[in-house]
Amino acid sequence: MSTVTVQLFASYAESFGGPTLEISLDPGSTVGDLVHSIRSLPGAYALPESPRVAVNRRFASFDQVVEPRDEVALIPPVAGG
Amino acid sequence: MRRSAIVTRVINPAALMAEVQSTEFGAVSMFAGTVRDTNDGRSVTAIDYTAYTSMAESELENILAEAEDRFGLMAIVVEHRVGALALGDVGVAIVAAHAHRAPALDCTRFVIEEIKKRVPIWKREHYADGAREWVDPTARGVATT
Numbered sequence A: 001m002s003t004v005t006v007q008l009f010a011s012y013a014e015s016f017g018g019p020t021l022e023i024s025l026d027p028g029s030t031v032g033d034l035v036h037s038i039r040s041l042p043g044a045y046a047l048p049e050s051p052r053v054a055v056n057r058r059f060a061s062f063d064q065v066v067e068p069r070d071e072v073a074l075i076p077p078v079a080g081g
Numbered sequence B: 001m002r003r004s005a006i007v008t009r010v011i012n013p014a015a016l017m018a019e020v021q022s023t024e025f026g027a028v029s030m031f032a033g034t035v036r037d038t039n040d041g042r043s044v045t046a047i048d049y050t051a052y053t054s055m056a057e058s059e060l061e062n063i064l065a066e067a068e069d070r071f072g073l074m075a076i077v078v079e080h081r082v083g084a085l086a087l088g089d090v091g092v093a094i095v096a097a098h099a100h101r102a103p104a105l106d107c108t109r110f111v112i113e114e115i116k117k118r119v120p121i122w123k124r125e126h127y128a129d130g131a132r133e134w135v136d137p138t139a140r141g142v143a144t145t
Helices: A010-016 A031-038 B013-019 B053-071 B101-118
Strands: A002-007 A020-025 A052-055 A058-060 A072-075 B002-007 B027-034 B042-051 B075-081 B083-086 B090-098 B121-127 B132-134
Touching (some): A010 B121, A010 B132, B002 B053, B013 B027, B013 B090, B027 B101, B053 B075, B053 B090, B053 B101, B075 B101, B090 B101
Parallel strands (some): B002 B075
Antiparallel strands (some): A002 A020, A052 A072, B075 B090, B121 B132
């Protein structure tokens, strides 16, 4: 197992109660596995069916493998402009 | 030339217009998104923008690179503000310059639509009744500038 720090912003930071989550993952786990783990936490009610996840500052697909040193962020619906 | 930035200061669209000034361009198109006093029928008094800054800067740069490819050689500058904004403040400004008007106009539209889809910036509106809520464009199927 390794621990990945997931950055949270805006409405997600409020619903989960802080700016980051620490998630334990098995080696080879994917973004989809990560989202599945997050769904078990209090605050997950705020997540849509397929939340957007960024890995190393790029939007990632659910089948992308998450490495321990990756910069991971859960991206709420964007509202710039 | 192209330049994009996430800023915490006031955006001056005239300064962005001056930045792209060149006699090689016959058209300069500018879009400014400003803070509106109502949204979905509610009275808005102010907004906060917050960003995942490093990714927002990266995505803005990607969008401008795509715009250069799509519309041909041109000059383009974008600034998006974060922090507390008052009614009427400029939240985002896009200036595109080209030899001809159609690519300049189309480019500003392209850039603002892409910003709304993929740049990790969030907006919290302050309402006259004291409530504050994060805007979720996906919840009502429309964008909100």
